[in-house]
Amino acid sequence: MSERTPLTYADAGVDIDAGNRLVDAIREPVEATRRPEVIGGLGGFGGLFELPVERYRRPVLVSGTDGVGTKLRLAIDHRRYDGIGIDLVAMCVNDVLVTGAEPLFFLDYYATARLDAAVAAPVIRSIAEGCRQAGAALIGGETAEMPGMYGAGDFDLAGFCVGVVEYEARIDGSGLTEGDTVIGLASSGPHSNGYSLIRRILETHGAGLDTPVGDATLADALLAPTRIYVNAIHALLERVDVRGMAHITGGGLAENLARVIPEHLGATLERDAWPRPPVFDWLAEAGNVSEAEMQRTFNCGIGYCVIVPSDQVAETLDVLAAAGEQAWRLGEIRRRDPHTDAVRLV
Known part of the structure; x- marks a missing residue:
């Protein structure tokens, strides 16, 4: 019988040592997201978080999960990794925020064909930065090497967030009344939606990402991280009777x-109530995209909405401005x- 060369997991494309080195590389930024309720540290089988029940009479946990869609393809192709993790966190925490919840902790899933720390480390550091912006602890995650499942250099991301809200303070739109006002908060660009159409437009138009769009390049406009609204909205909830919210x-x-x-009930919104960022006009023209298709595919400059009583509009705008947000009265x-x-746009 002929002698055969012994095979290892690394021969099959999975490098356990590389995974361990990655954990060491991300330990510091992950630790920076730590909250007092976190128990233990990286490396356990599960992330432990002590629910601060003394702060609530009837706490309700709110969960959300999402990815970043094919925006990830643009980030990979152009090696722009420093914002895509913020996108991942934002898509989850902004959804949880709609209920009025405080994001507590976050977990991520990073899957790739072969682990490359030069790529994975900045991605996970950007996830940690998103968690820092949202006030959520990054208490765990999974890094999976799956040769044969992904192409060389490719990876995928998923995120999972848990928040908490007082039962009586939860926001679900049931308190809306006729005459309430819709306020829109500015987006930072397309956020993480519509990128299959965006990539098709880029392909058919042939534009390079160095193309000027307004005061930025197309790359900067398309790869700007999704805005995280947590701090501004919680400042608003302390001052204003917010009756409904939506993540766009x-x-x-x-x-x-x-x-x-x-x-x-319904809402009537004014199309000209807010300025549309130049990137959306560029996409509409370059792709010959109808206005109706633009409105149902992209946020078109509004990333988040709050609905408040009409007599609290001025205070709402003041609070949001003080928190660093641009906002406009959209309609009623x-x-x-x-x-x-x-919802009608007129």
């Missing part, structure tokens, strides 16, 4: 806002004719 993601302003408005809540759309 896939489906655009109309579809996402409709999700938090009771069936007997109205009684809905059952034969019309829940």
